[in-house]
Amino acid sequence: MKTFRTGGIHPPESKLTGNSPIEVMPLPSELAIPLSQHLGKPAKPVVKMNDEVKKGQLIGEADGFISANVHASTSGKIKAIKPHPHPGGQYAMTVFITPDGKDEWAEGLECAPADWKRLSKQEILRKIKDAGVVGMGGAGFPTNVKLSPPPDKKIDTLILNGAECEPFLTADHRLMVESPEDIVTGLEIMASLFDGPLKIAIGIESNKQDAIETLQRYALPKQIEVVSLKTKYPQGAEKQLINAITGRVVGEGELPFDKGCIVQNIGTAAAVCDAVCRNRPLIERVLTVSGMEISRKKNISARIGTSFSDIIAFCGDMSEKTNQIISGGPMMGKAVFSLDVPVVKTTSGILFINNPALGKSMERTCIRCGRCVEVCPQGLAPWLLANVAQLRHFDEIQTLGLANCTECGSCTYVCPSGRELVHWIKYAKALVANRQKRKSA
Amino acid sequence: MQSVKLKVSYAPFVRTKDSIESVMYNVALALAPATVMSIYLFGMRALLVNLVCIASCIGFEWLMDTIRKKPASCLDGSAFVTGLLLALNVPSNLPLWMLVIGSFIAIAAAKHVFGGLGHNVFNPALVARVFLLVSFPAAMTSWPVPFAVDMETAASPLGILKTDGVEAAMKSLDLMSGFYGTMNGSMGETSSLALLVGAGWLFYKRYITVYIPFTLLGSVFLFTAIFHLIDPAAYAPPLFHMVTGGLLLGAFFMATDMVTSPLSVRGQIIFGLGCGLLTAVIRLWGGYPEGISFAILIMNGFVPLIDSWDLNDRKAIHQKKLQTT
Numbered sequence: 001m002k003t004f005r006t007g008g009i010h011p012p013e014s015k016l017t018g019n020s021p022i023e024v025m026p027l028p029s030e031l032a033i034p035l036s037q038h039l040g041k042p043a044k045p046v047v048k049m050n051d052e053v054k055k056g057q058l059i060g061e062a063d064g065f066i067s068a069n070v071h072a073s074t075s076g077k078i079k080a081i082k083p084h085p086h087p088g089g090q091y092a093m094t095v096f097i098t099p100d101g102k103d104e105w106a107e108g109l110e111c112a113p114a115d116w117k118r119l120s121k122q123e124i125l126r127k128i129k130d131a132g133v134v135g136m137g138g139a140g141f142p143t144n145v146k147l148s149p150p151p152d153k154k155i156d157t158l159i160l161n162g163a164e165c166e167p168f169l170t171a172d173h174r175l176m177v178e179s180p181e182d183i184v185t186g187l188e189i190m191a192s193l194f195d196g197p198l199k200i201a202i203g204i205e206s207n208k209q210d211a212i213e214t215l216q217r218y219a220l221p222k223q224i225e226v227v228s229l230k231t232k233y234p235q236g237a238e239k240q241l242i243n244a245i246t247g248r249v250v251g252e253g254e255l256p257f258d259k260g261c262i263v264q265n266i267g268t269a270a271a272v273c274d275a276v277c278r279n280r281p282l283i284e285r286v287l288t289v290s291g292m293e294i295s296r297k298k299n300i301s302a303r304i305g306t307s308f309s310d311i312i313a314f315c316g317d318m319s320e321k322t323n324q325i326i327s328g329g330p331m332m333g334k335a336v337f338s339l340d341v342p343v344v345k346t347t348s349g350i351l352f353i354n355n356p357a358l359g360k361s362m363e364r365t366c367i368r369c370g371r372c373v374e375v376c377p378q379g380l381a382p383w384l385l386a387n388v389a390q391l392r393h394f395d396e397i398q399t400l401g402l403a404n405c406t407e408c409g410s411c412t413y414v415c416p417s418g419r420e421l422v423h424w425i426k427y428a429k430a431l432v433a434n435r436q437k438r439k440s441a
Numbered sequence: 442m443q444s445v446k447l448k449v450s451y452a453p454f455v456r457t458k459d460s461i462e463s464v465m466y467n468v469a470l471a472l473a474p475a476t477v478m479s480i481y482l483f484g485m486r487a488l489l490v491n492l493v494c495i496a497s498c499i500g501f502e503w504l505m506d507t508i509r510k511k512p513a514s515c516l517d518g519s520a521f522v523t524g525l526l527l528a529l530n531v532p533s534n535l536p537l538w539m540l541v542i543g544s545f546i547a548i549a550a551a552k553h554v555f556g557g558l559g560h561n562v563f564n565p566a567l568v569a570r571v572f573l574l575v576s577f578p579a580a581m582t583s584w585p586v587p588f589a590v591d592m593e594t595a596a597s598p599l600g601i602l603k604t605d606g607v608e609a610a611m612k613s614l615d616l617m618s619g620f621y622g623t624m625n626g627s628m629g630e631t632s633s634l635a636l637l638v639g640a641g642w643l644f645y646k647r648y649i650t651v652y653i654p655f656t657l658l659g660s661v662f663l664f665t666a667i668f669h670l671i672d673p674a675a676y677a678p679p680l681f682h683m684v685t686g687g688l689l690l691g692a693f694f695m696a697t698d699m700v701t702s703p704l705s706v707r708g709q710i711i712f713g714l715g716c717g718l719l720t721a722v723i724r725l726w727g728g729y730p731e732g733i734s735f736a737i738l739i740m741n742g743f744v745p746l747i748d749s750w751d752l753n754d755r756k757a758i759h760q761k762k763l764q765t766t
Contacts, residue, residue, distance in 0.1 A: 011455050012455070089449070167455060252759060318445065320445065322445050323445070323446065323447070323448050324447065324448055324449070324450065324454065325447055326454055330452075330454040330455045331452065331453040331454075331455065332452055332453070333452060333454065334449075334452065335447070335448065335449040335450055335452075335454070336447065336449070337447060337449050338447065339447070351454075353454060355448075355450065355454060357450075357456070358448050358450055364461060365557070365558055365559035365560070366559050367461060367464065367519075367558065367559050367699050367700055368559065368699050368700050368702075368704060369464065369648070369699045370699070370704045371459075373704060373705075381704070381755065384752070384755075398759075399756045399759050400755060400756065400759060401755065401758075401759045404759070409452055409453035412451075412452075412453055412456070413453050413455065413456055413457060414457055414459065415456075415457075415459075416457070416459040416460050416461055416463065416464050417460075417461055417559075418460065420451050422451070422452065423451035423452075
């Protein structure tokens, strides 16, 4: 079985919802759609208060090269455009829609499946861009940008990331089992954008045997390889996945296309298929609602903009012991600060947990056990980076491979002293970026 | 809708259950066979020595924390392990007040002077042992005979080797009793079997790696084997060296101390080799019959140097990449 070379951990998988079919969540009474759901500049609002919008209508236009369109998730009236809590941890410009209940598609959208093979590359890319498709694994990088690498980079491998290595999350898993055709079609569409011989592979962790078998049925006739990967975190991190499948190492300061690879997420492939074949913009996504503190754990398909409190109402019975709600997985997700935060394009899961360590200062001295060095998939020395970050030696820290850290959190997971290693590294990254911005300004 | 108080904190939100306590008490658990063996061989006096060392180490840890106005760390297990290791490193008839002095040296002089757990350069228990050895040489080298009823003492096999030569030493000990532990020596170092069982637990829990103990033991074995082959009458066979003295205790439990050993594999191999060679040199030609304590302490002093070598290599790699990109 294939796997990445260095480091890695195996936290309890806790895939409690692996066998729960995707349930479609009913339309909530209000939708809050942030204009920033992607990496890069927030979209520019193109609607005003009290405007009537249709389902799938553009409400935020991509502003600049790295940005993405945002669409209305249902038909209704624009109630307000104002800052609102965002799962990223800040307040962000958000468009509020009061649904009219008709859920009517805007004109020209949601048409009968079209034959994408007759479209030119430019048309496909434009459709993906128009539909506001972004990487749905977490980072939210605009997909059309990722699919148009600089012309001097020769792409020879397209990888679909079905590893879903984060504990608890099963959204990609269910999507693979329930919509394998869409995923394979989306992958084919993306593959058609590249000339020359192209190796296409879908990497899936071996703990999702049913997904591997299902996708094999659909993928093998189309010369797409389904690779069974060892269940090990962070198998689904871009650099680690490339290493596991091709053996190539994406080095410091390099991007996947420097090594001829492009990695796309399962959800993204399905969204590409929707966008190109059905003219359907990205207005809903599959996510996992799980964690020990909610009784009805399930996979749901929710409109973008559905608030977490509506999801709790749908899934029911959050225990009173809940002290944290996580947007994303437990390893790399973020704790949200309000129940008002909405589901965005990159919300892969919502976890309700009781974190016993909260409120106590658990950071203790390093006992030099070396576990963090052992598990770092990027071959770094996290304890050293954290020490230097605490000393605020921001010039020195860059020479220790700061930029190479993918923030997977494996070091922090294993640390017996409970040090917030990855937090210190993120802190140093943020301050280093700030200093560079100030220098160049 | 229930109202809950949401809190934010840093990812990841799942952590291992490992803690400093679990690491330390697992090391203590790994020392349990040797401790039980010490009580079996040397009677209730050995139990008393164990208890006094552990209690006074924890006591001094609390005292030092209080003086230094640090959060109490006396129950985190590190003082427990230090006390246990110190007890296993002394003869069972050592006067109790010496044990208390030793504990003070271990905790105050070897650990808290450097900043407490995680910051000490030298292994605290070994510093204490060496301090006691040079301060009270007579008391520290009069070894009770196992199962003795009247506090009978005799020289240890390594001591005989130093004073009376190979023939007398080999006659004083058959290797199997050395392996099981029925010979004269410090409380916890006589039974190779008990120490190997404990080391197995540490390997199983992955608290120690093979690099330090095996390079250490391998280099002692090779070094003594070479000299034994050259002149069997003047140098004892390597297996004699393996089972006598504190070699196994040092190799598996003292040299592998996380705080005072290098982090990289390369560093650990150098560290192990250095410990092994120094031990063999001291045993063969030094003034003391046993050299493992001195060897480990000397190599402890090199650890910052070894680590900075790794650090510079890391920096060189990243610097190169930073410049090319």
